[in-house]
Amino acid sequence: MEQGKVTAKSVLIALIGVLLVGVGVAFNNCAGLGNDPVGIVYDGIRNVTGMGAEQLGLASNIVNLSLALLVFFTGRKYISVGTLVYFLPYGFFVELGILLYQLLAPETGGLAVQIAFSVVGCLLLYLGVAVYITMDIGVDPFTGIVLVIRDAVKKEYRIVKIIFDITMIILGTVLGGKLGAVTIITALTAGPVIQFFSGELHRLLIREPS
Numbered sequence: 001m002e003q004g005k006v007t008a009k010s011v012l013i014a015l016i017g018v019l020l021v022g023v024g025v026a027f028n029n030c031a032g033l034g035n036d037p038v039g040i041v042y043d044g045i046r047n048v049t050g051m052g053a054e055q056l057g058l059a060s061n062i063v064n065l066s067l068a069l070l071v072f073f074t075g076r077k078y079i080s081v082g083t084l085v086y087f088l089p090y091g092f093f094v095e096l097g098i099l100l101y102q103l104l105a106p107e108t109g110g111l112a113v114q115i116a117f118s119v120v121g122c123l124l125l126y127l128g129v130a131v132y133i134t135m136d137i138g139v140d141p142f143t144g145i146v147l148v149i150r151d152a153v154k155k156e157y158r159i160v161k162i163i164f165d166i167t168m169i170i171l172g173t174v175l176g177g178k179l180g181a182v183t184i185i186t187a188l189t190a191g192p193v194i195q196f197f198s199g200e201l202h203r204l205l206i207r208e209p210s
Contacts, residue, residue, distance in 0.1 A: 006080070006081055006082065006137045010135045010136075010137050011081075011082070011085055011135075011137065013131060013135050013205070014082055014085055014086070014131070014132050014135040014137055015085060015089065016128075016131060017127075017128045017129070017130075017131030017132035017135065018085065018086050018089060018090055018093060018128065018132060018140075019089075019093050019096075019128070020124045020125070020127055020128030020131065021090070021093070021124070021125055021128035021129055021132070021140070022057075022089075022090055022091075022092075022093025022094040022096065022097055022128075023093060023094075023096065023097035023100060023121075023124055024036075024097070024120075024121045024122065024123070024124030024125030024126075024128060025038065025039040025042070025056075025060070025094055025097065025121070025125060026056070026093075026094045026095070026096070026097025026098045026100070026101060026121075027097055027100075027101055027117045027118070027120055027121030027124065028117075028118055028121040028122065028125070028182050028186075029042075029043060029053075029056055029098070029178065030097075030098055030101040030102070030105070030117070031101075031105075031113075031114045031115075031117040031118045031121065031182070032114055032178070032180070033114050033115070033118045033180045033181050033182045034118075034178055034179055034180020034181055034182035034183035034184070035172065035177055035178050035179075035180075035182065035183060036121075036122065036125055036182060036183065036186040036187075036190070037164075037165035037166070037168040037169050037172070037183065037186060037187050037190070038125075038142050038165075038168065039172075039177075040168065040169060040172030040173065040177035040178065040179065040183055041063060041168050041171060041172040041175070041177060042056055042059045042060040042063055042094075042177070043056065043059070043172065043175075043176075043177035043178050044171065044172040044173070044174070044175025044176050044177035045059045045062060045063055045175060046058075046059035047175060047176035047177060048175050048176060049062075054095070054098065056094055056095075056098065057090070057091030057092060057093075057094035057095040057098075058091055060090055060091050060094055061087065061090065061091040063141075064086070064087035064090060064140070064141045064142075065087060065141075066141075067141030067142060067144070067145060068083055068087060068141040068144070070141075070145065071083075071141055071144035071145060071148060074148050075144060075145075075147065075148035075151065078138065078139050078143075078144040078147055078148065079138060079144065080137060080138035081137065081138060082132075082135070082136075082137030082138025082139070083138040083139065083140070083141070083144070084138075085137065085138070086132065086138070086139075086140040086141075087140065087141060090140075101117065104117075105117055118181075118182050121182075122182065122185070122186055122189075125186070125190075126189075126190060126193045126194050126197055127197055129143065129190075129194050130194050130197030130198040130201055131197075131201060133194070133198050134198055134201040134202050134205055134206065135205075145164070146160055146161055146164050149164065156195075157191065157194075157195055158191035158192045158194075158195045159191065160191075161190060161191030161194070162187065162188065162190075162191045165186070165187040165190060165191070166187055169183055169184075169187055
């Protein structure tokens with residue numbers, strides 16, 4: 001698998017993808033209906049290290065750096081400057097998402113507001129990952145691990161993603177991460193939806209040579 005050319009445009013679009021992911025994770029966490037399978041690991045690490053709720057971004061940086069090192073040694077072809085583009089600003093984007101939630105979510109909105117922000121959070125997360133994959137300048141550490149496993153077992157990305165996410169749910173829950181309806185929904189839908197978004201974005205953003 002050859003990596004795409006790194007250009008200013010591809011880096012900018014990839015950063016937009018990272019922004020969407022970070023805000024989506026933050027929305028899910030703040031809504032309180034459960035974290036997605038990645039966010040639940042961040043929340044679990046935050047919990048076991050004694051960090052406050054506002055330090056979810058810092059916890060995510062610790063996890064992403066650790067996983068990036070693992071991908072480097074097991075699937076180096078998935079590591080590039082794009083990997084740095086992903087995890088260096090990621091924690092800041094999560095914190096920005098928390099701030100946006102606090103500004104936008106009415107305090108008296110109740111369950112309806114929680115559900116609305118969870119739906120938006122999931123869609124932002126799926127779209128953000130798809131944008132980043134489509135730019136092909138490197139992948140985020142979690143996706144890198146999924147791709148390494150996919151290559152090893154020779155199965156479709158969406159199948160490996162579902163199995164991986166279920167594993168992350170178990171790990172995150174054991175660590176004390178917030179488990180809820182969003183966790184289960186994202187575990188079952190993230191792989192297929194990301195694969196669909198990636199295909200559509202590739203047609204829109206990537207011009208194949210004649």
